[in-house]
Every structure is written in structure tokens, then in C-alpha cells.
Amino acid sequence: MAEVEKRQDRSPVPSAFEYAEAPESRDIVRLEERYGLFVAGDWVEPRSGEHAPSIAPRDEEPLAEVAYAGPEDVDLAVGAARDAFANGWSDLAPSERAKYLYRIARILQERSREFAVLESLDGGKPIRESRDVDLPLSAAHFFYYAGWADKLEYAFPNRRPRPVGVAGQIIPWNFPLLMLSWKIAPALAAGNTVVLKPAESTPLTALLFADVLRQAELPPGVVNIVTGDGRAGAELVKHPDVDKIAFTGSTEVGKEIMRAVSGTGKKLTLELGGKAANIIFDDAPLDQAVEGIINGIYFNQGHVCCAGSRLFVQESVYEEVLAKLKRRMGTLRVGDPLDKNTDVGAINSREQLERIKELVASGEEEGAEVYQPPCRLPEKGWWFPPTVFTNVAQSYRIAQEEIFGPVLSVLTFRTPDEAVEKANNTPYGLSAGVWTEKGSRILSMAQRLRAGVIWANTYNRFDPTSPFGGYKESGFGREGGLHGLAPYLELDE
Amino acid sequence: MSRLPVRKTYKLYLGGKFPRSESGRTYEIEGANVALASRKDVRDAVRAARGAFPGWAGATAYNRGQVLYRVAEMMEGRKAEFAELTGDPAEVDAAIDRWVWYAGWADKLAQVLGSSNPVAGPYFNFTVPEPTGIAGIVAPEEPPLAGLVSRLAPALVGGNVAVVLASEHRPLAAVTLAEVLATSDVPGGVVNLLTGRKRELAPVLAGHMDVNALDLAGADGDTAELERLAADNVKRVVRNGEGQSPWHAAAFLELKTVWHPIGV
Numbered sequence: 018m019a020e021v022e023k024r025q026d027r028s029p030v031p032s033a034f035e036y037a038e039a040p041e042s043r044d045i046v047r048l049e050e051r052y053g054l055f056v057a058g059d060w061v062e063p064r065s066g067e068h069a070p071s072i073a074p075r076d077e078e079p080l081a082e083v084a085y086a087g088p089e090d091v092d093l094a095v096g097a098a099r100d101a102f103a104n105g106w107s108d109l110a111p112s113e114r115a116k117y118l119y120r121i122a123r124i125l126q127e128r129s130r131e132f133a134v135l136e137s138l139d140g141g142k143p144i145r146e147s148r149d150v151d152l153p154l155s156a157a158h159f160f161y162y163a164g165w166a167d168k169l170e171y172a173f174p175n176r177r178p179r180p181v182g183v184a185g186q187i188i189p190w191n192f193p194l195l196m197l198s199w200k201i202a203p204a205l206a207a208g209n210t211v212v213l214k215p216a217e218s219t220p221l222t223a224l225l226f227a228d229v230l231r232q233a234e235l236p237p238g239v240v241n242i243v244t245g246d247g248r249a250g251a252e253l254v255k256h257p258d259v260d261k262i263a264f265t266g267s268t269e270v271g272k273e274i275m276r277a278v279s280g281t282g283k284k285l286t287l288e289l290g291g292k293a294a295n296i297i298f299d300d301a302p303l304d305q306a307v308e309g310i311i312n313g314i315y316f317n318q319g320h321v322c323c324a325g326s327r328l329f330v331q332e333s334v335y336e337e338v339l340a341k342l343k344r345r346m347g348t349l350r351v352g353d354p355l356d357k358n359t360d361v362g363a364i365n366s367r368e369q370l371e372r373i374k375e376l377v378a379s380g381e382e383e384g385a386e387v388y389q390p391p392c393r394l395p396e397k398g399w400w401f402p403p404t405v406f407t408n409v410a411q412s413y414r415i416a417q418e419e420i421f422g423p424v425l426s427v428l429t430f431r432t433p434d435e436a437v438e439k440a441n442n443t444p445y446g447l448s449a450g451v452w453t454e455k456g457s458r459i460l461s462m463a464q465r466l467r468a469g470v471i472w473a474n475t476y477n478r479f480d481p482t483s484p485f486g487g488y489k490e491s492g493f494g495r496e497g498g499l500h501g502l503a504p505y506l507e508l509d510e
Numbered sequence: 511m512s513r514l515p516v517r518k519t520y521k522l523y524l525g526g527k528f529p530r531s532e533s534g535r536t537y538e539i540e541g542a543n544v545a546l547a548s549r550k551d552v553r554d555a556v557r558a559a560r561g562a563f564p565g566w567a568g569a570t571a572y573n574r575g576q577v578l579y580r581v582a583e584m585m586e587g588r589k590a591e592f593a594e595l596t597g598d599p600a601e602v603d604a605a606i607d608r609w610v611w612y613a614g615w616a617d618k619l620a621q622v623l624g625s626s627n628p629v630a631g632p633y634f635n636f637t638v639p640e641p642t643g644i645a646g647i648v649a650p651e652e653p654p655l656a657g658l659v660s661r662l663a664p665a666l667v668g669g670n671v672a673v674v675l676a677s678e679h680r681p682l683a684a685v686t687l688a689e690v691l692a693t694s695d696v697p698g699g700v701v702n703l704l705t706g707r708k709r710e711l712a713p714v715l716a717g718h719m720d721v722n723a724l725d726l727a728g729a730d731g732d733t734a735e736l737e738r739l740a741a742d743n744v745k746r747v748v749r750n751g752e753g754q755s756p757w758h759a760a761a762f763l764e765l766k767t768v769w770h771p772i773g774v
Contacts, residue, residue, distance in 0.1 A: 157630065176757075268744070271744065272741045272742065272744060273741075275737070275738075275740070275741035275744065276737075276738045276741045279733075279734045279735075279737030279738045279740075279741065280732070280733060280734025280735075280737055280738075287744065289744070444743065459770065463766075463768045468766070469764065469765065469766060469767065470766075470767050470768075470769070471766060471767070471768045471769070472769050473768060473769060473770045474770060474771055475633065475769055475770070475771050478629070478631070478633060478769050480627065480629035480630055480631070480635070482627040482628055482629055482630075482635075483627045483629050483635050483637075483767055483769070484625075484627070484637050484765055484767050485767065486765070488642070488764050488766075489722070489743070489744065490743055490744045491744075492744060493744065493746050495765050498625060498627055498637065498767075499625060500625070500637065500765055508757070510750070510751050510753065510755040510757050510758065
């Protein structure tokens with residue numbers, strides 16, 4: 018076997034293992050220097066005249082100039098979506114609509130490596146995750162909802178399902194293509210047309226998706242993609258000819274959107290922030306639980322709304338779990354998102370890195386004890402090491418606020434009642450994890466935790482058939498499954 | 511000499527009791543002095559509702575169904591009084607039948623609204639509806655009884671508790687309904703009914719951080735301000751239409767999805 022080349026310094030050192038670099042080639046991705054907006058099936062220059070670069074988090078390389086839509090651009094896109102809705106798409110035989118969605122699913126599968134590489138380049142997530150999670154799930158979402166397009170009357174018997182009209186969809190930067198799929202697939206299956214606003218830091222896979230639409234020969238205007246920042250999102254939300262708004266993002270912005278649509282009668286679904294409890298009982302299979310803790314908080318650098326960011330460990334196994342957790346953290350490889358060995362990639366943006374740093378500093382100031390495994394971070398790019406806080410009080414900001422980074426707060430409990438009370442003591446309610454071998458306790462905890470998704474003896478699992486969404490200030494409405502269709506339909510009562 | 515009738519004092523219904531408004535105020539309407547609830551009464555009602563929520567949500571669906579059916583039974587016995595207050599015996603019949611209809615939904619909603627989900631992996635995955643918590647209900651002005659029942663029953667059947675602002679101009683039937691609820695095995699605090707000025711009370715309910723859903727059926731005219739207030743804690747704003755429907759109940763429900771690995 019050939020001698021493997023020594024790892025270079027840009028890959029940080031794990032404690033024990035030696036790895037050869039295994040970078041995924043980026044040659045498969047061909048980027049334009051400059052992108053316009055995708056409106057009515059064509060690339061158009063933004064009337065706003067504004068462009069800004071999309072930056073690679075791993076080395077701060079500007080990848081491409083992306084258009085920043087203004088009010089006039091959003092208006093044109095909504096107009097195109099309205100035209101497409103009125104002139105063909107809503108009258109198309111549902112079985113034909115289904116076939117377009119099947120085509121999109123297939124093309125995504127065929128071009129999955131290209132999309133995975135671009136997702137990791139543009140967003141900083143490990144290629145292993147974009148390859149094994151984001152892309153397969155995106156394709157699966159289109160495949161799943163394709164099948165619903167001509168079966169809606171069975172999903173909603175006696176309710177005369179019909180499309181809402183033009184859907185304005187605003188997606189976040191943590192799972193750019195997957196969130197696009199969660200939004201577009203059910204909207205089109207239900208017969209709507211779409212104006213999608215990708216996140217300003219991760220627009221590139223959405224722009225590449227426009228090419229998938231071209232290959233699929235989707236009629237012009239059925240999906241329009243307007244890149245830009247929050248201003249473009251705000252324009253879309255307040256546009257009078259948008260019938261339905263779907264938003265995934267922060268609770269703060271979700272509330273602003275709710276206020277903006279108040280009194281308009283627009284349909285609205287919100288998938289907002291979280292501060293999920295991951296609860297470990299003393300009878301849990303601890304090695305599996307530790308894998309679940311790691312996956313819960315370090316998956317996608319913790320840029321996950323349902324991340325298990327509050328770990329509750331039963332006191333009797335606290336020392337053992339913490340020792341195992343720290344040992345496991347030492348094996349996490351932080352570094353180049355395009356390296357197939359990488360477990361934890363780059364932080365998505367400089368702003369997000371600053372926010373993580375600020376919250377971590379607050380944790381130390383308030384008196385929590387911080388632990389980070391030894392790891393060397395690359396010099397260029399935006400990075401934050403896997404971090405765990407112990408000695409955390411429930412009142413600390415790191416136990417209350419969504420950090421959206423690889424930062425875990427550990428708390429303890431003695432009884433199931435105490436675990437439930439502490440876990441529910443948050444305005445959020447998106448997800449929760451429970452680890453125990455006792456079946457009746459799993460069901461009792463699942464019942465008592467106020468959250469929309471409960472992972473029992475697992476964590477961070479997603480599937481197009483499985484409804485996802487929050488309780489309380491984590492939002493309302495569900496995405497995925499039969500339930501994910503309802504927000505995109507007018508239904509008889 | 512004819513007998514002088516005994517008049518009823520119309521009070522609030524709060525935490526299973528019938529207090530006067532803490533403000534001591536009343537307003538004259540429908541020939542009676544009716545309690546004029548204050549902002550603090552709204553807050554007290556929300557607190558009473560929160561206290562009652564775990565018990566009502568935790569009751570079996572069969573039990574909730576029987577309790578709501580019992581409400582219909584008790585109303586049937588007071589039909590004459592309700593008919594006098596509403597002036598419309600047909601409305602009373604409709605209100606009673608609506609309780610019966612929703613009572614029957616208690617142990618069926620989960621089967622209609624839930625699902626088991628065939629995920630692509632070795633997991634058992636299911637979705638169940640659960641109550642959202644406290645429903646703030648601004649009851650329609652007309653019809654004073656059937657309107658209220660049409661809003662309240664779908665919220666209760668799924669396990670929610672309620673704070674209700676009664677019809678402002680015709681509150682007597684609502685207060686009488688509260689007397690029925692108090693004698694119908696509905697636990698105290700599950701329904702809290704306030705009479706008074708909607709313009710004053712509705713914003714307090716809409717902005718309250720411990721209210722989970724807001725039914726604006728009786729918020730006449732401009733609801734935009736109430737919806738804006740509802741955003742403060744991301745309330746579910748409910749806009750159910752007329753009539754009866756399990757989807758009206760669904761508007762007050764969350765969906766919870768549970769994953770568990772399948773293994774040996």
C-alpha cells in the first residue's frame with residue numbers, strides 16, 4: 018500500500034487517530050461568476066442593481082456574485098408566479114404535476130454529488146452530511162410529494178382540496194437545499210406556484226436548482242427564485258398577491274412575519290427556533306446515548322433548529338456520561354467541509370460565529386465550566402470547536418437562548434418529573450430526546466414533553482413521511498407527511 | 511298578591527367559582543347588572559385555566575367525551591331558561607346538539623388526525639394530536655348561546671382549557687351556560703367565562719404570554735391589532751367558520767411525532 022501523505026496543518030488534530038486527507042474534488046461544480054434572479058423561467062438582472070458575493074465559510078473565498086432582489090424584483094417574481102398559476106399550472110392534470118416532481122427527484126439523485134459539493138462549499142457543512150443526509154432527503158421529499166399530487170382527495174376526503182395560489186417561501190442557511198425541498202415539493206404537489214427566497218449566506222444550491230427545473234422542463238414561473246437579504250424576504254411577506262407564507266428561521270423574525278401578515282388573511286406556517294432537551298436516564302444504553310448526544314448537538318455544527326442543545330443527565334450516571342462524552346468529543350474531526358473524514362465543518366458565517374462566541378463568553382461569565390477537546394482550527398475561515406458546558410444553571414443564557422452552534426449545556430435531574438419540568442421550562446417546543454430502556458417510561462416522557470418531535474433512543478432523524486414542526490414559540494404548522502400538505506391547500510370544513 | 515320573583519346575580523365564572531369582578535364594576539345589560547370584568551380578571555382566569563390544563567388534557571378521551579355529553583344533558587334540563595334568555599328555542603336545541611356532536615369526537619380525533627408514518631429506516635414513527643393549552647375565545651355577539659358553544663366545544667374536546675369573553679350585548683345565556691358547566695363534571699378552571707367590554711379585555715387576552723391559541727370569531731371588525739398582539743408568543747390564531755367540524759377541533763391541536771428504533 019502506498020505511503021499516505023502526512024496530514025497538513027489545516028486539518029486539526031484529533032486525539033488518537035491518524036487520517037489521510039480525503040478531499041472531495043470541487044471540479045464537479047461549475048459556478049457562474051455572477052447570478053441574476055430566476056424569474057418566469059429566465060435569468061434576469063435585478064432591477065435593484067445590487068449584487069453581493071456568497072462566501073465559502075471554510076476559507077472565506079468569494080464563490081460568486083449573487084443578486085440582491087429589491088421590491089420591484091420581488092413584485093416581478095410574484096407576478097410571474099401568479100401568471101403561471103392562472104395560466105396552466107393550477108389546471109394541469111394532477112398526474113402530470115406529479116410527473117414533474119418525479120423528474121425533479123430523479124435529477125437531484127443524478128446530480129447529487131454536484132449538489133453535495135456545492136452545499137458544503139457554500140454553507141460549510143461536512144461533505145459526509147450533505148452527501149448522506151441533505152441530498153438523499155431532498156430527493157426523497159420530491160419523490161414523496163410527487164405521489165400525493167394526484168391523490169389529494171384521498172388525503173382530505175370530502176374536503177375538496179384546491180391550491181392556495183402563490184406561495185412565498187423563505188428558507189434558512191443551515192440546510193439550504195433540504196429546506197428548499199421541504200418548501201417547494203408540497204407546494205407544487207398541491208398545485209401552487211412558488212416564489213422562494215433563499216438565505217443570503219447560502220444561495221448557490223437554490224440557484225443550481227434552477228437548472229434542475231430547466232432540465233425537468235417545469236413550466237416558466239411555477240418556481241421563481243429571488244436571492245437577497247432580509248429586505249427581500251420582508252417584501253415577499255407583505256406582497257398583496259402572495260396567498261401563503263412559509264418561513265423557517267429564527268423565532269424573532271417569525272414573530273415579525275406574524276405581525277406583518279396580521280389582518281391580511283394570508284395563510285402562514287412558521288418553523289422557528291428551538292432549545293431542545295436531550296434526556297438521559299440511568300438505565301439508558303450509555304454508549305448509544307453518547308452517540309445520540311454527539312449527533313444531537315454537533316451534527317451540522319449545531320446549526321440545527323432541533324439540536325439537542327440542553328443535555329439532561331440523571332445524576333447517578335452523570336460522571337460516567339460526561340467522561341464518555343468528553344472522550345467521544347476528542348475523536349471529532351473539525352476541519353475542511355470537503356474532506357470526507359470531517360465530522361464538524363465550518364461555521365456558516367462570520368455573524369453566526371460572533372453570536373456563538375458571544376453566548377459562550379456569557380456562559381463563562383455566568384459561572385459555567387467550559388470544556389473543549391484539544392483541536393487545531395484552520396487559520397482561514399470561520400470555526401468553532403465542539404464545546405460542552407457543565408455546572409450550568411437553568412437561568413443562564415446558554416441554557417435559555419438558542420446558540421445555533423456546536424455548544425452543549427449539561428444539566429442534571431433526579432426524577433422523571435424533574436426532567437419533564439426542566440425540559441419544558443422554555444418558550445420553545447420543537448423537539449426533544451429521551452434515552453431509556455424502559456418502554457413505559459419512553460411513552461410517558463414522549464407524552465409529557467411539550468415538543469413537536471420526540472426522538473426516543475435516537476436523535477435528529479428526518480423523513481419526508483414524518484411531520485416536523487413546533488409547539489409554543491417554535492412555530493406552527495407541519496412540514497412532511499400528509500400533514501405537510503394541508504398548509505398548501507384550501508379545504509372545506 | 512303576586513309573588514315577587516327572586517332575581518339572579520350574573521357573575522363571572524373563574525376557577526370553578528362565581529366571583530364578582532375584582533374591580534367591583536358591573537354594567538347594565540339585558541335588564542341585569544352584569545359583572546364588568548377587568549384586566550386582572552383576565553389574568554386570573556388565565557392562571558386558573560393553566561392550573562386546570564394538566565388534569566383535563568390528561569383525562570382519557572372517553573372521560574372527556576362523557577363529561578361533554580353530560581353538559582348536553584344538563585342543558586336539556588334548563589331548556590326553558592335558555593329559551594327565555596336567547597328568545598330562540600331552536601338556538602338552544604342547536605347548542606345542545608352541538609355538545610352531543612363534539613362529545614362523540616373526543617375519542618375519535620386522534621384516529622382521524624393522527625398517523626403512523628412509514629419512514630425509510632428501522633424506526634416506528636407515529637403522529638398524535640395533543641391540546642395546545644389555553645384557548646382564548648372571543649365569543650360571537652350573535653347568537654349568544656349557540657355561537658359560544660360552537661367555539662368552546664371544539665376547543666375543549668381535544669383537551670384544551672379556555673378563557674372565554676362572552677357576548678358583550680347578550681351575556682346572560684353565557685353566564686347561565688357557566689352554571690351548567692359548573693354542575694356538569696367539567697373540572698373547575700377548564701372553562702373560565704368573563705363578561706364585560708371586549709374592546710378592553712380582548713387585547714389583554716391576545717397579548718397574554720400564557721395563552722396558546724386565540725379564536726377571534728367574536729372580535730368584530732378590525733382583528734389586525736389582536737393578531738399583532740398574538741404574535742408576541744406565537745399564538746395559534748383560529749379562524750374557524752360556521753357550523754361544526756372536526757377541523758374546528760384540529761385548529762386547537764398540536765401534532766406530536768415520535769420516533770423509536772426497531773431493534774432486538
